[in-house]
Amino acid sequence: MSAPTHDTLLHIAERTHWEAARDTGVSYAMSTLGRTLDDERFVHCSSDMAQVEGVLGRFYTGVPRSDLVLLVIDVASLDAPVRYESAGDEVFPHVYGPIPIAAVIDVRSLPRNR
Template sequence: MPLSQPPPPRGTLLHIAERRHWESARDAGVSYAMSTLGRTLDEEGFVHCSSDLAQAEGVLERFYAGVDRAGLLLLVIDVSRLDAPVRHEPADGSLFPHVYGPIPLSAVIDVRPVPGSR
């Protein structure tokens, strides 16, 4: 899948979010606390993120293949605005950033369509 978006700014992480969960947190003015597809931060222990667009595209292909891309968003997170630690941990032969706490709304500096969306 070709990259069709500009790269995220330095010092940021990417998180694939279900649109309904992001919009619910945003509209309620509360920190975002979903970890991954259908799983909360409390269930997983951290929020799954990607370091760059290529890594996010791989996650989309492996774990979100059957999900309508219109229902997904790509959150661009400013690491300096997080209250929780970020650990880069191995998974599937790569290091993935995991945020060990909720994502404050102020840390989300951009919301984009996921790669491959129309």
């Protein structure tokens, strides 16, 4: 089975961590909620909004959406490899290295908590 590929990836970021990386110009190195790239070995991403919604529902229910942003990442601008790996019944993209600030091509608000 060949792995899917995408031109862009989506990453749910804690606003404070993204803004700190952006403001200092240091590559973004958070993996997921409260966990760093060093903790996890990769940055968790999603391929599409359906995956984002599922991740929000499973792992971010107690986090106000105003504390989060959705990073849109240009895959061609990454220095690190992207691997598509199974997690449960889905395949998620994982970036095995930090996200350069220049690779983030858009920062979006997330849908409100339900």
